[in-house]
Amino acid sequence: MKIGEKDENLTTKDIARMAGVSQPTVSRVLNDSPNVKPGTKKKVMDIINKLGYTPNQLARSMVLGKTFNIGLVLADITNPFYSELAKSVIDRAKQSRYNVLLCNTDNNEDTMEMYLNYLMQKRVDGIIFASVSTKSIRVQHLVESQFPCILCNRRLESEKENFIVSENTKGAYIAVKHLINLGHKEIAYISGSSDFSTAVERREGYCKALEEAGYAIDRSLVLQGRFKEENAYTAAKQLIALKKRPSAIFCSNDLMALAAINAIFDSGLKVPDDIAIVGYDDINVASYRTVNLTTVAQRKEEMGIKAVDHLLSIIEKGQPTIPIQEYLEPKLIIRKTCGFYLKR
Template sequence: MLHVAEAARVSVATVSALLNGTATVSPELTQRIEQAIRDIGYKRNAIARSLKMGTTRTIGLTVPHITNPFFTDVVSVIQQAFDRAGYAVMLCCTDEDLNTQDEQIRLLLDRMVDGLIVARVGDGGILKGIVEDANVPVVLLDRLCEGVDTDAVVLDNQRAVFDAVTYLIHLGHRRIGYITGTSDISPMHDRMIGYREALQAAGLPVAEELVRSGNFHEIDGYNATMQLLSLHDRPSAIFSANNPMVIGTMKAIRDIGLNCPEDISVACFDDFPWSDVFAPQLTTVAQPVQAIGEQAASLLLDRLAGNRDAPPRKLVLKGRLMIRNSCRPLGAVAQTVSA
């Protein structure tokens, strides 16, 4: 900017004023400055600007795994929304590890991000302190966090699983296996409640041996399914509360020599683009990823626009059961039901 000012024979203050429109600059100087900018190929340094202004027009976004199709989609939507608003997005993957998350959040804060969208992990770690300090607005994504009272966008997980399991029950299933991620995060917790309540509402017992938990990965779904399928009285249906784990479920079913849906019905959380082109077409609970991403972005953008004092807002969106053909009616029991 100094060079521009010299070339245009004005002060840097005038150049800055012109660039920011913070004061009127005479046509003559405007012309000289613009010429100088073109000649020199000047680009304003956003770092210096950030230092002075205390704002970086950059936000931080952390998710557990970007390869989970739910997060892929949401990240994509969020990225687009902030792009439109002229913000850059720093993306971090925490790998479901609290220490990693803490480290990355620190890294983001060091870089003075203006805001944070977090699909948190573990108990939230340093998140609590950050929200309390209230210097940087935080929006929780997909997962609430106990003791962290801030804006959030989540699904009505309990209801979504309740509906899905109720659907299985209506098909005649009585022993329904349930595969969950670690229950320290709110969606897994709520989904589990939905499962139990659906069984209870139908007057069915909750058999603890039918509930298995793993660490969100394909292999965990595989192992959990193997265990379920080797029970002496094995379930006739399996609901997987997590998308990557259902791949493991399908592989386990295949490896053990069974077929879906003939031998065992499967439904799972999170829809994905392939779900209705291959066989079996998986029955899933689809999350409104577009809305989730957009709402999270707009909550944060609203805070960034200066609306800091409004009380925390929690948005709860509804899932949608996409019924396809991976769950079959159980003949005998179906008759019992219709009898």
């Protein structure tokens, strides 16, 4: 067979013969082993690329004892935060020749249970949980069983799990502190469900900022949005209808912030002139000129990349002696919805 011709039945033995190396050397090149000289690796890869060779995944799995599949469990794929996070996970996994099985739970524990059974049946090598309730018994059991998994974005009430999350309390604190510095005193909060660490921690940051400024926590200004657009829209309408409506609203994610903006506009009011808005996540649409949402960025791309890197390390080397527990520094992104530029 000549180089340049494609043969669907091509094997690593054929590649080895053409490159003048051993078959194990070809396998090491395909698995990106560091124990191959750069010149040899280039020679083998040049032949592979010219012939369009694709390794047999089943054979590779049988030899290495892995399926090269990992699970990614999300809360709500319609929320841009999760779709953007998923892209970073998939892109990073692809670099290591892993496939990602995407599961959308819609924040439902029964759906989570169904997908976990599915992932186990597929014999995934590990799972990234981008959404988990703080008291999820099934995920807690996985952690205790030492199955390769890592939590990102949300975490359990446990000291044993591997996770990489935003410093949510700090992120909410700097958001509300910014509103206070702009002169706002009646600051409302549209929260996510208290079943999730993100909602609990962001509420803590909201309360901390108000208490430090000497403001009492007005429970009538704290409403449940459940991280959903429709709930946040209803909550914003309720806040607008108050006899003494708030001058600013902090929302526990950007999706709810966008819904609150719609509610304000639909009520004949303006953002930020009548009510300022701050969100959390910094989804891509937040930077659009027609939106210009002030928000807290939680570095979702870095979160996704690190989640994959940590998980693959666990798959290859086993569980670390000390759990991986990493907090990413949040950053306040000041745009137009908070009213900052009205003060200039």
